[in-house]
Amino acid sequence: MEALAQVAALLADKTRAAFCGALLDGRAWTATELAQVARVAPSTASEHLTRLIEGGLLVEHRQGRHRYVSLAGPHVAELLEMMTAFAGPGPSPRGLRATSASEAMARGRTCYDHLAGKLGIALKAGLLELGVVTSELAITPSGLVWLKELGFEPSQRQVSRACLDWTERVPHLAGAAGAHLCDVFFTRGWTKRIGTTRAVVLTPAGEQGWRELGLSG
Amino acid sequence: MEALAQVAALLADKTRAAFCGALLDGRAWTATELAQVARVAPSTASEHLTRLIEGGLLVEHRQGRHRYVSLAGPHVAELLEMMTAFAGPGPSPRGLRATSASEAMARGRTCYDHLAGKLGIALKAGLLELGVVTSELAITPSGLVWLKELGFEPSQRQVSRACLDWTERVPHLAGAAGAHLCDVFFTRGWTKRIGTTRAVVLTPAGEQGWRELGLSG
DNA sequence: GGAACGTTTCGGCGCGGGCCGAAGCGTCGG
């Protein structure tokens, strides 16, 4: 069980945890950006990144004088979400700005490569009503056809996964199918990021597309 | 993301991780037993247990002068298995006793409340062939009937879950269905624990029952 | 070439936390 302790130790530091939290948006960040987010010196950030990469949680991608890092894959994102969900709803955020940011995250956000928050829950409910997924979030045969019409192609990756939402405390759709739907929503302009955060809104075009797909709510 | 760091910190210590590893057998242990397993003084163990309980990972059950502790639920076991799977196969165990114990664990073991190891993988393969589960480990309609004939009753808990096996690196059946099947195997005497460890063997009666259920392998 | 920038390495500081043993408390059994 020492291996478990080693992995846990990587996430047991508030600075490294903050890095991972930022990287949960699925994008690649530079070392300096992460240092600013976590409010530590660049030298400190550099050391932390090296440890996270050696531990297999992050991968790096050097480009010129920049060091881009991102999560090593969906499995890392799932691990992080699971732990965050376990930690549960922490103390309510203080201050107006923090509160509104937190509310925006609760309404809709990306969880690495799929949609979460109230938006994710609504999507799940709609897919359930359409018969695309079961109440256990397994893809039905007809649901697979429906997904393929949206350009989905099965791969090695597990098609569907239940990801526990840490604001709503309800499982929502993750896995390859969840990632594909999220991709569809963004490429069609149905969802848009708020600033550079993980928070997401449904655009007017999105509300229309939502109905066109036969989704309710 | 500080909440994440706090949860991780609970598991980031090798002694506490050893406690959790022992508790993964699903039973309740006393403080002294755990102290011996982790080779620390009783006073040290006591402090660790208090922290794990306050963190919500463990629950206690006092009885006379004993303090029994166990995992707080399946969600904790899932978290632990996920992290262990991520940590991956550590260095091979040294020494004859450690090696044979490790091999026994790889052949078959319980993963909190369901079967894992080669035995768990074989069970999954058999269930897949019977049409009880899909390749994604979702229970099929006919599979639900099959389970009910074995005394399974759906509850609040998620029926099926994929749990990543840390020796085989293959997902196997967890969730309420996995727990029920494990229960059936033990109450019918089809499986037996090796000593007091998590390792499990299929008994001769088990091999026969295995065939009677229509499972291959 | 030179300046600005992103990053890394190193030394040193300070805090947190894991460990133990001693002492104390409640429980159980004779």
Next chain:
DNA sequence: CCGACGCTTCGGCCCGCGCCGAAACGTTCC
């Protein structure tokens, strides 16, 4: 009632590690 036992609390030790600033390196841009 007394001893054995399981557990807890406390004080003290010490190691590990997160942090920073200074210095250095490579890249980019002027």
